[in-house]
Each structure stands twice: as C-alpha cells, then as structure tokens.
Amino acid sequence: MTFLRLFGRLFLLLIVLVLLYQLWLFGHVLWWKYENPSSTAFMRQQLAVLQESDPQAELKYDWVPYAQISPHLKRALVASEDAKFLEHEGFDWEGIQTAWEKNAKRGRISAGGSTISQQLAKNLFLSGKRSYVRKAEEAVITLMIEATWDKRRIFEVYLNVIEWGVGVYGAEAAARHYYGSSAARLGPAQAARLAAMVPKPRFYDKNRNARGLNRKAAIIQRRMRWADIP
DSSP: OOHHHHHHHHHHHHHHHHHHHHHHHHHHHHHHTTSOOSOOHHHHHHHHHHHHHOTTOOOEEOOOOGGGSOHHHHHHHHHHHOTTTTTSSSOOHHHHHHHHHHHHHHTSOOOOOOOHHHHHHHHHHOOSOOOHHHHHHHHHHHHHHHHHSOHHHHHHHHHHHSEEETTEESHHHHHHHHHSSOGGGOOHHHHHHHHHHTTSHHHHHHOTTOTTHHHHHHHHHHHGGGOOOO
C-alpha cells in the first residue's frame, strides 16, 4: 500500500469520525428540545474540579420551568448578554467583529462576542478552554440549536444551566444561593446584580462586594426596560 493511499484512507476515516460526532451532537440537540438536561459538559467539568479537593462536593442545580423565572431576570440577562437575542439567528456579527479586533490587538483570545445561543452551545457540550477550534465547534452547535429550537426554549435552557457561582447553576439555585428566594420572586435590582455576575460568576461568588459590580448592575437595571424577551 502506497503512502498516498494510506493517507487517503486515514483522512476518510477522520471525516467519518467527525461526521459521526456531529450526528451525536445533533441527536442530543433534538432530544433536549423536549427533555430537560440533567447536567451539561461544563457542569461535569466543574464538579470534577470541586471533587479534587472535596470528594463529597455536589452542584446546586434545580430546574424550573420558564414561567417560574422572574421576567426581571430574563430582561436583565438579555440587556447584559445579548440585546439582539430575538433578532439574530445565533450570531451577533457586530459583536463578533468587535471581539475579533480586541483579540487581534491583545494577541490572544480574551473576548468572545458570544450570544446567548453560543453560550448555551458551549455550556451544553464543550469545555471552558478558549481556542479557535472550540469556537468553530461552538458555531456548529449554535446552528443546530437555532435551526431546531425556538427562542423561548433556547432561553429556558440557558436560564437553567448557566453558571452563577462556585458549583451554582441555573436561575433557581442562584436565587436561593444569593437571596434565599425562588427565581420567580426576584426583583429588578436582584436580577440586575445576578446578570452582572454572569461573566465571572465564581469570582463574584467569592467577592460579592467586588469593585465595579454595583455600577455594572445599575447600568443593566437601567437597560432592562428596553430588553425584549421571548
């Protein structure tokens, strides 16, 4: 067997494996259109980290239906994370361009320009490591989600699985962790503060009086009235 023929067969095998992986991803996307995820790749990764120092560590994660989450929190997250959520089809091209320019200037991936749909794709399937390969896979999964789910379902799953602290995931767990309340009872100020924590949830969990957090929350709260939600 010549080298070129061997290389061709290995390349074909690689393509088949990639396609099978994409089908596996798509199968999960279709399943989660109707069924609620019991965990995500990001949750499992963080749980493993926590259990390295405490084998008994568990995550705080309590799924609640979309209707049982405060509209204030929904508006706060759209205002802070993805103002064009209802308009785009998974990608905010202006945000991506801005992030690309920042990354090029800094010589590393520090800004993502990710929409709510992209953040959800990453949390469901991928690691927190930043790379262009991961961003490419994130884009493929985002297209799958946007093609098969409506915006309400995307937002419902997002609200229930995003990280909000050390081992804290989803709106209900966050509301109880920070305010001793249910997600349904969150007020505007509480919602804005939770939304302000999303970019660095573990840091803000340990540093709840961090400089700039109150100012960021106040800005989000002012923007909430213009946020459109599903």
